[in-house]
Amino acid sequence: MPIGNTQPSVRLASAGRAGGPAATSPARRGGTRPRRTRGGLGAERYAPYILIAPAVLIIVALRLYPLILGVNFSFTGDGDQNGEAVGFGNYQELFADPLFRTALGNVGLLVLLLPVAVAIPGLLATFIFLRVPGHRFYRSVYFFPAVLSPVIVGAIFNLLLAFDGPLNAVLGSIGVGPVDWLGDPDVAMFMVVGVHIWATFGMALVVFLAGFATLDAALLDAARVDGASLRQVVWHVIIPSLARTIQFVFVTTMIGMLTSMFGLLFVMTSGGPEGSTYLPEYYIWIQQGQMNRPALASAASTILFAIMLVVGMLQIKLLERSGKVD
Amino acid sequence: MRQRAMWSAVLVVGLALAGCGSASDSGKSTSSDGKLVVWDWKSGEPFAKSYLDKAKADFKKKHADVEVEFVAQPFDQYYTLLGAAIQSGKGPDVMMFNGGGQIRDRVDALVPITDYVAEDKQRLAGWDAFTKDGKVYGGPVTLQGYPIYYNKEIYRKAGLDPASPATTWDKFVADCAAIAKASSKCFALGNKEGVGIQFWMSSLGSTTLTAQEYDAWIAGKRDWNSPNVKRIFQTWKEAGDKKMNTDGANSTAMFNDSFAAFQSGKAAHVMGLMSDVGHWKSFNEFLTAEKLGVMKAPVVTAGTTPSLPYDGGIGYAVAKWTKDPKVAADLVRSLTSADALKAFYADAGAIAADITIDVSQAGPAASTIVAELKTGKPALHVALSSKTIDLMGRLSQQLLSGSITVDEVVKQLAASDQAG
Incomplete structure (x- = not known):
């Protein structure tokens, strides 16, 4: 856009966002401009700033300012040292706390389990797409858990996974010893993540089905005519065609895992056993609410924010790249 | 156009102000205009009605012109909300606290009421839990203690005498073996939540630590390397290893799955509470009063005498930003008046802080507990900081799963206790 090179870039951006022919038409009819009065020109120059001001003010006042306050607060002390600057003291304490390190480690575990969380709805959506018997029934059943609140899901699985619960009873009847699903530190985190995946994969499934709707049927037919097996069809036709959908599901599942596990954790394990299922969110809540350490909680929040920022940047990168493919 | 913009601006500003207002409304201190705001997590419950009515009537006699507003907060969010209120320096004038660490961690925000409540000192018990450095910060409403309840029916089935439960740890372990044969669990x-170890520590504390060690512990001089302190964790581990639990x-959640297991007769003993939940009143309802017994802690270390561990349970404290601390302290006194506490005991099923209340109607278990209050001592775990308690919970889980030694547990707790 060579026109308007000399004008402020903000204006360009706002015009671009408004989009459409209406926004560009004044530029085309540029000849009429000099006839306007100076005052009119001034108003027009400031109009975009005034128009975006409410949004910017709200973001600055309700998002950025509290964020800065929180970061600033994380450099002050708790209790007797309330309000005093302690430098990086809180951060040192955090990284010396094995519990916080466990919480960060669990974030790493979530990232590692992400492919599983994406593969499950992907695979099930493929089966529905390939019209396995009963696919209509499964389509609605799979989505059902997504409408339940995490608290209810957690309570249901607490009952199912209890030491004297039905799952262990079934295992016992086939001669397998009882497992303390939520009481064994090596197992509990996987159970919570498993339940989270169970409760949320319906959403990803719907996204996948939407992706399948855009799939070129001719490609599938061609593959079948060429005698491709099911595995070859999935690997060489379906997955490449769905690359963007898969990326999108990766991003949204990651966000879901990092931000909405609190309810499940709270109900199912309360961070236990032995602190093995702590996540940063839960740690922050405990420090602020139970330990009366708001400044330490702020420091932990700042670290969580930094992690989310990195994840967010990666997501933007991913989405940008997939955008270029088109 | 301009007018429309102006109206939108007015709307936005109005909404923003309304938003701020509603968020901070409940936290605003309004004592200046003859009104006291009280935060607690009980006043919303139906059983608290007659208690509050009595307390309000008592307060009305002293300050007819002061209005009192009770704001019931959800308990699981209570200290989070209170923390935010304290941080902003604005909040209720009078607020409910759990005794021990929860109030001691927050005395910066409170006014000492030692002189205002001097008259109640004798009538009420449980002051220690609301005291820090010799200053009283809260008035106790209930007492919370950790008696060992047992199921007389299971004792009978196991061939044990329900009238005389074991008085030594060794005999107790032997009894548990008999109970196991009768296919019940011992505990x-x-x-x-890691709370089990707190009850264990306090229930068996008086018979595991010597009297000097006990008093030193409460006074803050805790010798974590003492063999008797280690013994607390050894018996805990022993009970786990011997499948007594x-x-x-x-x-298993203590609240209320473990209490449910006791009520339904799956286990012979439970280290329960005196007030609120997991206590004589709820056990009476399920097991009936005849089957429910309260036993003294079995002697673990020879030469010790069992005593009931208890402290002030919940109580009310006065915020330092209240306009007139005297008026607020009078409200605390009304909330702990004899009539009000009698209503609280009867309706809520709590051992009230007023030990002159007659509990003979409540069954033998409650009477046994109240009889033991005179010789009772503060509970061991209440003296610990929330941070050490939290760590102890996790370590106790590790002890049960066998992934840590008692020596390591004691070492970590000593480090945490000294740091806090």
Whole structure:
């Protein structure tokens, strides 16, 4: 856009966002401009700033300012040292706390389990797409858990996974010893993540089905005519065609895992056993609410924010790249 | 156009102001205009009605012109909300606290009421839990203690004498073996939250530590290397190793799954509470009063005398930003007046802080507990900081699963206790 090179870039951006022919038409009819009065020109120059001001003010006042306050607060002390600057003291304490390190480690575990969380709805959506018997029934059943609140899901699985619960009873009847699903530190985190995946994969499934709707049927037919097996069809036709959908599901599942596990954790394990299922969110809540350490909680929040920022940047990168493919 | 913009601006500003207002409204201190705001987590419950009515009537006699507003907060959010209020320096004038660490951690925000409540000192018990450095910060409403309840029916089935439960740890372990043969568990234990060890420590504290060690512990001089302190964790581990506890203790919630296991007769003993939940009143309802017994802690270390561990349970404290601390302290006194506490005991099923209340109607278990209040001592775990308590919960789970030694547990707790 060579026109308007000399004008402020903000204006360009706002015009671009408004989009459409209406926004560009004044530029085309540029000849009429000099006839306007100076005052009119001034108003027009400031109009975009005034128009975006409410949004910017709200973001600055309700998002950025509290964020800065929180970061600033994380450099002050708790209790007797309330309000005093302690430098990086809180951060040192955090990284010396094995519990916080466990919480960060669990974030790493979530990232590692992400492919599983994406593969499950992907695979099930493929089966529905390939019209396995009963696919209509499964389509609605799979989505059902997504409408339940995490608290209810957690309570249901607490009952199912209890030491004297039905799952262990079934295992016992086939001669397998009882497992303390939520009481064994090596197992509990996987159970919570498993339940989270169970409760949320319906959403990803719907996204996948939407992706399948855009799939070129001719490609599938061609593959079948060429005698491709099911595995070859999935690997060489379906997955490449769905690359963007898969990326999108990766991003949204990651966000879901990092931000909405609190309810499940709270109900199912309360961070236990032995602190093995702590996540940063839960740690922050405990420090602020139970330990009366708001400044330490702020420091932990700042670290969580930094992690989310990195994840967010990666997501933007991913989405940008997939955008270029088109 | 301009007018429309102006109206939108007015709307936005109005909404923003309304938003701020509604968020901070409940936290605003309004004592200046003859009104006291009280935060607690009880006043919303139906059983608290007659208690509040009595307390309000008592307060009205002293300050007819002061209005009192009770704001019931959800308990699981209570200290989070209170923390935010304290941080902003604006909040209720009078607020409910759990005795021990919860109030001691927050005395910066409170006014000492030692002189205002001097008259109640004798009538009420449980002051220690609301005291820090010799200053009283809160008036106790209930007493919270950790008696060992047992099921007389299971004792009978196991061939034991329900009238004389074991008085030594060794005899107790032998009894538990007999109970196991009668296919019941010895202890109903829920340690999912890591609370089980707190009850264990306090219930068996008086018979595990010597009297000097006990008093030193409460006074803050805790010798974690003492063999008797280690013994607390050894008996805990022993009970786990000998399968004396109900299965899956680390994944069972104490509130209220472990109490439910005791009530339904799956286990012979439970270290329960005196007030609120997991106590004589709820056990009476399920087991009936005849089957429910309260036993003294079995002697673990020779030469010790069992005593009931208890402290002030919940109580009310006065915020430092209240306009007139005297008026607010008078409200605390009304909330702990004899009539009000009698209503609280009767309706809520709590051992009230006023030990002159007659509890003979409540069954033998409650009477046994009240009889033991005179010789009772503060509970051991209440003296610990919330941070050490939290760590102890996790370590106790590790002890049960066998992934840590008693020596390591004591070492970590000593480090945490000294740091805090």
